[in-house]
Amino acid sequence: MNRREALKVGAIAGLTGAVTSMTAEAVNAQSTASGVTFVFAHGSWHGAWCWANVIPHLVAAGHNAIPLDLPGHGLDAKFPPSYFKRPLDADAFAAEKSHMADIGLDAYTDAVVGAVEQAKAGGAERVVVVGHSMGGVPITFAGEKAAEQIDTLVFLTACMMPPGKPWAEYFAVPSQGDALLGPVLIGDPGVTGALRWDPLSTDRDYLAAAKAALAHDVDDNVLAAAMNLLTPDAPAAIYGVAPELTGAGYGSLERVFIKCSQDWTIRPGTQDLMIADLDAAYPDNPTKVLDIDTSHEVMLSKPRELADALLSVAG
Secondary structure, three states: OOHHHHHHHHHHHHHHHHHHOOOHHHHHHHHOOOOEEEEEEOOOOOOHHHHOOOHHHHHHOOOEEEEOOOOOOHHHOOOOHHHHOOOOOHHHHHHOOOHHHHOOHHHHHHHHHHHHHHHHHOOOOEEEEEEEHHHHHHHHHHHHHOHHHOOEEEEEOOOOOOOOOOHHHHHHOHHHOOOOOHHHOEOOHHHHOEEEOOOOOOOHHHHHHHHHHHOOOOOHHHHHHHHOOOOOEEEOHHHHOOOOOOOOOHHHOEEEEEEEOOOOOOOHHHHHHHHHHHHHHOOOOOOEEEEEOOOOOHHHHOHHHHHHHHHHHHO
16 A cells, blocks of 8 residues: 555544544434534645544534535645655655646635535535635635525634735735744745645654644644645645625625634734734624634644534534
């Protein structure tokens, strides 16, 4: 079995474990759901698997959930061939074009909208769409495209934008000056078409930098399992697209931002700035703000607290 196959098997095993670990109460609750369905859009390098420790709490409370593998992620991932050649040829890996370069924002948006439509077709009375990190970009565009089918957008320390402002502009704001992710990224996104890193690295300094940026408070065993499921590439071009948002569409939706106060990837000051920008655009529909004292990888560090926050949104 090669490394790619092993990653796929690991992802399947992770999701299977999450399902089989549900209590009988949770499984019974799933069949008598209250009419609220959560649609989950993960962040860069992740997949549907990352919500495995969160969803059982929601199901036990009587709700349903649809976790997505966004195009090019999870079981849909395609890897740069140089990624599997160890020892790593750093120059080749840094220069190889990513399959992500051919996946546009429309595909990401359509994946979210498709899941929303699936939820409605399944009888959901309310649909709550949750985006983590990069996942905030497609849920923003999906919110405009399918506003009549979505009740609430939840930005989980995620990329949130006002009309006409691409998220790329937030990379350069002063509050991002001490963010720790930059040194973890590899290559020029203009060349590769991706935000690229190396979760297979055995360099202790590199791995320590990645943990500090993303997951400093995540249990080492949990993080080790996640590192075997994370993929190296995420799309870069989507950050440069300015959203065309309307008050009747996106601006009409309930909007919740869950801040992570120990986030060294999207800094708390940047989270505050995004919230302020959206509230300035839609002053009659201000963002509801919740806070969890944790790192960027809140799904892994504090899944119970995250589930409780989402349950408060569901009502």
